[in-house]
Amino acid sequence: MRVTLNEDFLSIFPEASIHLLVCRNVPPLSTADVECWKGRARACVEASGITRQCLSERVEFQEWRTAYARFGLKPGKFQSSVELLWKRALEGRFIHTPVKLVDLYCHASLIALVPMGGYDLDRIADDLRVRLSEQAEQFLAIGQKQALSVAKGIVVYADNAGVVCFGWNHRDSVRTCLRPETRRAIFFADSATGKSRPRAAAGLDLMAEALKESGCKLSRELLDHNRTGVEITL
Numbered sequence: 001m002r003v004t005l006n007e008d009f010l011s012i013f014p015e016a017s018i019h020l021l022v023c024r025n026v027p028p029l030s031t032a033d034v035e036c037w038k039g040r041a042r043a044c045v046e047a048s049g050i051t052r053q054c055l056s057e058r059v060e061f062q063e064w065r066t067a068y069a070r071f072g073l074k075p076g077k078f079q080s081s082v083e084l085l086w087k088r089a090l091e092g093r094f095i096h097t098p099v100k101l102v103d104l105y106c107h108a109s110l111i112a113l114v115p116m117g118g119y120d121l122d123r124i125a126d127d128l129r130v131r132l133s134e135q136a137e138q139f140l141a142i143g144q145k146q147a148l149s150v151a152k153g154i155v156v157y158a159d160n161a162g163v164v165c166f167g168w169n170h171r172d173s174v175r176t177c178l179r180p181e182t183r184r185a186i187f188f189a190d191s192a193t194g195k196s197r198p199r200a201a202a203g204l205d206l207m208a209e210a211l212k213e214s215g216c217k218l219s220r221e222l223l224d225h226n227r228t229g230v231e232i233t234l
Contacts, residue, residue: 002231003020003229003230004127004128004129004229005130005224005229006131006132010225010228012132013070015224015225016190016193016224016225019220020187020189020220020221020230021219022184022186022218022232023186024217025183025215025217026101026183026216027214027216028180029101030100031100034104034107037108038094040111041107041110042089042094045086052091055086061079061086063193064079064082064169067155067168068080071132071155080115080170081109081117081169082110082114089110094107099178104207105118105187108210109189111206114191114196115190119185119186120178121234123177128186130155131156131158132153133152133154133158135152136151137156137162138162138163139166139171140173141172141174150163155167168190168192169188169190186232204220
């Protein structure tokens with residue numbers, strides 16, 4: 001399996017970097033482990049000084065509003081995953097799903113102030129690319145009953161079977177999402193500019209910290225304009 005940044009994507013975002021963490025032999029996580037990280041995320045939010053009123057003005061979220069506008073999505077209608085998580089958290093609605101791996105990376109995303117995503121490696125169809133969408137690609141998001149027809153030129157994660165994540169990190173596909181039975185996973189942290197690159201690295205540092213005691217095998221990679229592809233051994 002190869003993960004690649006396409007030239008059409010890099011031509012719009014030359015400073016972008018995609019940070020990835022591959023996890024093999026992932027054991028079932030305990031509720032106590034996830035609750036510990038939820039507590040860390042809650043403490044981070046409470047100490048941040050960020051409010052709903054000033055949220056969109058913060059540089060961490062402005063980066064993504066600017067990026068989304070650049071590839072044609074209205075920032076008022078479509079927000080990055082990290083902004084959506086923070087909006088929920090500021091209302092006291094921290095993420096809670098049947099999949100503990102999802103909760104874990106969402107808590108790491110909140111703490112690091114960086115968009116993150118996670119996918120089941122056994123459900124990805126061969127290679128994975130960060131690219132611009134083609135005309136009228138179909139995408140079924142988690143929790144939706146009808147597929148979305150993706151307009152041309154939107155940043156997506158996509159494998160050989162289609163779109164895996166729409167709007168760079170806005171919505172994930174039900175086809176490749178993490179599940180309770182997932183035992184091989186890949187996590188991503190996104191950076192659109194050089195300034196946010198350290199935050200993306202920090203997000204994966206947190207995931208590695210959370211998983212290092214579990215006995216799973218971890219490997220890290222970084223993609224940018226200097227290194228546009230990497231082979232992942234499955």
